[in-house]
Amino acid sequence: MTQIENKLESLGLVLPPPVAMPSGVVLPFPWVRIVGQRALISGHGPQHADGSLAEPLGKVGRELTLEEGYEAARLTALGMLGSLKRALGDLDRITAWVRVFGMVNAAPGFDRMPAVINGFSDLILTLYGPEVGAHARSAVGLAELPFDIPVEIEAEVEIRD
Template sequence: MDVYQRLQELNIELPSPPPKGGVYTQAREFGSNMCYLSGFGTDINGVQNYQGKLGKEYTIEQGQQAAVNCILNILAVLHHKLGDLNRIRRFVKMLAFVASENHFSSQPAVANGASQLLLDVFGEEVGLPARSAIGVNVLPGDIPVEIELLVEVK
């Protein structure tokens, strides 16, 4: 399956890679076939789409869409870094940070938005990583979700 064809079938257009938010590397290849992606937020093409916390300003469904935006940014950076998303052998590990109101405990449900997009685009064998979803008090820029990934490449 061609990843770009699948994106087109799903009517998904990759955004421009987001600018760095500090002094770090967005994607670091290491070993013979691994790539670590720094945490990416919800802003698409420089537009701030979300600001606030789950359980206060946002519902689970809105949080899932915010998580989708994080994955779209990650895919944009991976496309830029690797030159071809078809080089992805599998998504190994996802870490989702969810800015949450004190009594909100559905962080895994929010992360499902990101996992579902990877599943829809890449299929189960490639697209479903091991995953943790962690509730935090606040994220940079007051975004509700930030996601980082570890990817194995061909």
Template sequence: MADVYARLEELGLRIPPVVPPVAAYVPAVQTGNHVYVSGQLPLVDGKLPATGLVGADVTPEQAKDLARQAAINVLAAVESLVGLDRVVKIVKIVGFVASAPGFTGQPGVVNGASELFGEVFGEAGKHARSAVGVSALPLDTPVEIEAIVEIA
């Protein structure tokens, strides 16, 4: 992997401190050559930029930006545990989208996270994924992103 820190700088991205858990879990766990990242919310400086259901309270475009922020928080969890320079591959992500009745644009929302991983890691950022609509998420967040990451 090329220097991920240089790539982050080129993109103008700052990896924040890892978001503290909001319940009884840890942000990420390493087992073997994989890091499993708990669902990350799009918190910025400890606050959610928006709350509510996508397709009612939050537009799909806003939600896509929130998914991008949640993906940045995934990177923060990996950085805090093992360092981003050890990432070999983003293996899989799961995006949860708090969806208004009838909203079916979950894949477009989760693209915010998928595109971020591609920008940062290039080919190694391409991954398997699921985009799941749910009725509610913790703290009334519109999106949550979890990941499985292969490391060296």
């Protein structure tokens, strides 16, 4: 097992399989696109360990609390790591988390998007440490997200061969 997989196991965390999309939904793009020494990661949402979309669904600040939004962002990190594991074969190939773009399905008046996306960033920093895990980041609120998910996050990492 790799160093990152050992850390995940020690935290009792499991990487989910590919997301189980709703019936009839076809996505014409890869979850991870490798270009040179970079892996560009398409927007991911929160998943259960079986690959299904994680509940609760809805807007943070209305159907979800800040804490539930934070947990959704954490689950999103696990789904993204699962996609990276399938694409790279080894999560230890990641040499830097370069950029993270976090989107929150926000209720009108909710403005704590950075605190929600911290659920993602905190897990990445726990697993990769401050040297590799530190990343540039944006956290924005949107009126809607696909399938009413509370959080969607995309990222870019640097990788070694």
